[in-house]
Amino acid sequence: xxxxxxxxxxxxxxxxxxxxxxxxxxxxxxxxxxxxxxxxxxxxxxxxxxxxxxxxxxxxxxxxxxxxxxxxxxxxxxxxxxxxxxxxxxxxxxxxxxxxxxxxxxxxxxxxxxxxxxxxxxxxxxxxxxxxxxxxxxxxxxxxxxxxxxxxxxxxxxxxxxxxxxxxxxxxxxxxxxxxxxxxxxxxxxxxxxxxxxxxxxxxxxxxxxxxxxxxxxxxxxxxxxxxxxxxxxxxxxxxxxxxxxxxxxxxxxxxxxxxxxxxxxxxxxxxxxxxxxxxxxxxxxxxxxxxxxxxxxxxxx
Amino acid sequence: xxxxxxxxxxxxxxxxxxxxxxxxxxxxxxxxxxxxxxxxxxxxxxxxxxxxxxxxxxxxxxxxxxxxxxxxxxxxxxxxxxxxxxxxxxxxxxxxxxxxxxxxxxxxxxxxxxxxxxxxxxxxxxxxxxxxxxxxxxxxxxxxxxxxxxxxxxxxxxxxxxxxxxxxxxxxxxxxxxxxxxxxxxxxxxxxxxxxxxxxxxxxxxxxxxxxxxxxxxxxxxxxxxxxxxxxxxxxxxxxxxxxxxxxxxxxxxxxxxxxxxxxxxxxxxxxxxxx
Numbered sequence: 001x002x003x004x005x006x007x008x009x010x011x012x013x014x015x016x017x018x019x020x021x022x023x024x025x026x027x028x029x030x031x032x033x034x035x036x037x038x039x040x041x042x043x044x045x046x047x048x049x050x051x052x053x054x055x056x057x058x059x060x061x062x063x064x065x066x067x068x069x070x071x072x073x074x075x076x077x078x079x080x081x082x083x084x085x086x087x088x089x090x091x092x093x094x095x096x097x098x099x100x101x102x103x104x105x106x107x108x109x110x111x112x113x114x115x116x117x118x119x120x121x122x123x124x125x126x127x128x129x130x131x132x133x134x135x136x137x138x139x140x141x142x143x144x145x146x147x148x149x150x151x152x153x154x155x156x157x158x159x160x161x162x163x164x165x166x167x168x169x170x171x172x173x174x175x176x177x178x179x180x181x182x183x184x185x186x187x188x189x190x191x192x193x194x195x196x197x198x199x200x201x202x203x204x205x206x207x208x209x210x211x212x213x214x215x216x217x218x219x220x221x222x223x224x225x226x227x228x229x230x231x232x233x234x235x236x237x238x239x240x241x242x243x244x245x246x247x248x249x250x251x252x253x254x255x256x257x258x259x260x261x262x263x264x265x266x267x268x269x270x271x272x273x274x275x276x277x278x279x280x281x282x283x284x285x286x287x288x289x290x291x292x293x294x295x296x297x298x299x300x301x302x
Numbered sequence: 303x304x305x306x307x308x309x310x311x312x313x314x315x316x317x318x319x320x321x322x323x324x325x326x327x328x329x330x331x332x333x334x335x336x337x338x339x340x341x342x343x344x345x346x347x348x349x350x351x352x353x354x355x356x357x358x359x360x361x362x363x364x365x366x367x368x369x370x371x372x373x374x375x376x377x378x379x380x381x382x383x384x385x386x387x388x389x390x391x392x393x394x395x396x397x398x399x400x401x402x403x404x405x406x407x408x409x410x411x412x413x414x415x416x417x418x419x420x421x422x423x424x425x426x427x428x429x430x431x432x433x434x435x436x437x438x439x440x441x442x443x444x445x446x447x448x449x450x451x452x453x454x455x456x457x458x459x460x461x462x463x464x465x466x467x468x469x470x471x472x473x474x475x476x477x478x479x480x481x482x483x484x485x486x487x488x489x490x491x492x493x494x495x496x497x498x499x500x501x502x503x504x505x506x507x508x509x510x511x512x513x514x515x516x517x518x519x520x521x522x523x524x525x526x527x528x529x530x531x532x533x534x535x536x537x538x539x540x541x542x543x544x545x546x547x548x549x550x551x552x553x554x555x556x557x558x559x560x561x562x563x564x565x566x567x568x569x570x571x572x573x574x575x576x577x578x
Contacts, residue, residue, distance in 0.1 A: 047399070051380070057312060091369040095358035098351065106402035109351040113380045120311070120373045 051114045058125040066201030069134030084126035090119045102174045144255040175227040175234030176241035182220035184249040191266045228287040235288035263302040305482040314374035316381035326461045327392040344386035346510040350379035433487035433494035440480035444539045447473040488547040495548025533566035
């Protein structure tokens with residue numbers, strides 16, 4: 001398997017498959033023409049095309065033939081479960097974003113609606129992997145309490161404190177949310193690539209998931225570039241947010257041993273420094289984010 | 303009967319209208335008052351993500367079944383908005399993301415404080431607050447379903463009628479989820495019954511009240527539910543609510559019609575008055 005390159009992946013509309021056979025490409029023109037949509041100039045990413053060609057249940061596209069009970073290493077199974085849990089926690093992510101001014105941006109919420117739908121089915125695909133491997137979907141071995149550190153307390157805030165802080169921060173917080181999500185997508189992309197390297201039998205599954213996620217990365221990249229270029233306040237808030245985040249997004253709720261295993265598997269070992277450096281250079285390529293890139297990379301280390 | 307979440311998620315689709323001939327609106331356009339109602343309905347559907355926000359402030363989203371439902375429900379409602387916006391677009395009425403954003407910005411401080419209020423209530427009430435949300439959702443979906451079917455029947459437009467029936471069919475599934483959740487949670491807890499009854503009786507308003515001016519709510523309620531047939535539909539919704547544990551005797555939807563002075567009497571055609 002050859003994983004997609006980092007950064008903005010090439011857009012492959014031909015590979016997009018609508019979840020609904022009745023929504024053909026031909027008919028999609030009806031929507032575009034009949035509903036005056038987004039201004040074409042400002043946004044290259046077509047939200048409506050993304051929504052229309054959302055990729056739902058992936059099971060009929062999964063090649064699980066190489067997976068059998070006992071042939072996936074423990075570290076692979078742990079990573080599959082952790083990634084599945086992170087994908088499935090999307091509603092928690094949605095809450096943290098929606099209690100802020102981000103919920104007013106109809107273009108962003110339209111994206112998030114389809115993004116959550118696709119992530120739901122990615123989690124389901126990972127469940128299918130665990131089923132094929134004859135594994136329990138829930139881990140019973142690793143159930144330690146989440147890691148708690150003073151520095152990450154901000155990430156454990158409930159909706160009230162988030163909403164109050166967001167009202168103070170104002171609309172520029174949308175820029176920080178978009179960028180945080182982009183960095184998280186890059187981290188996720190690294191994790192899935194690692195999964196493919198560790199278990200060649202998962203190659204096609206990983207490729208499929210990365211293909212679905214490529215449009216998420218494309219949206220967040222375009223939005224982050226545009227927003228950070230346009231807003232000084234957005235850049236400042238985003239730097240603050242990136243500095244204090246726990247990675248991957250949702251890490252503060254993972255059992256501490258699972259979180260440690262994720263860090264060790266994805267960003268540890270001989271390839272760890274290279275992977276972390278790659279994330280740092282991607283962050284540094286965003287407007288005004290050079291100064292925080294090394295700190296995020298450091299936090300990814302096991 | 304228990305709601306089968308796996309079946310629901312597997313079958314969840316965006317509402318389809320590609321096979322419907324929307325060019326029929328060119329030769330058989332909808333009257334302005336119907337477009338006004340559709341605009342209201344589209345605003346409500348697009349606003350679902352904001353209702354989702356309020357639901358997510360309760361502990362309910364951590365339950366896998368509810369999280370799964372919310373993911374699909376939110377997307378299906380978004381597509382209802384897209385479908386209705388397409389009908390409006392055929393009549394020269396634009397409803398794009400910028401306009402939706404402007405409408406959401408206009409909601410001001412009340413909207414900003416809503417999640418805080420919801421969270422605090424959730425904190426005070428505890429897990430029973432989920433029952434309030436589920437019952438509230440059931441009432442909204444029952445009334446939305448009644449509204450779509452009523453409009454389809456009133457208009458008797460071959461394309462609009464079919465589209466609205468498809469939307470209503472999805473709303474029926476949403477009803478099934480919310481009602482089954484509400485029923486189970488209310489049956490389990492007397493406290494949940496008391497709080498839900500209080501919340502519905504004191505605070506429930508027709509869907510869309512918080513996001514549209516009263517003049518629009520009144521127009522839509524009047525256009526859809528004035529007269530004996532409309533009133534009967536609303537009484538049916540109230541009777542569904544009243545069957546939920548602890549909700550006996552509630553008539554919140556009919557009360558809201560009366561607040562807007564929507565008559566239950568059928569209009570007598572002027573010709574008959576003259577004849578009399």
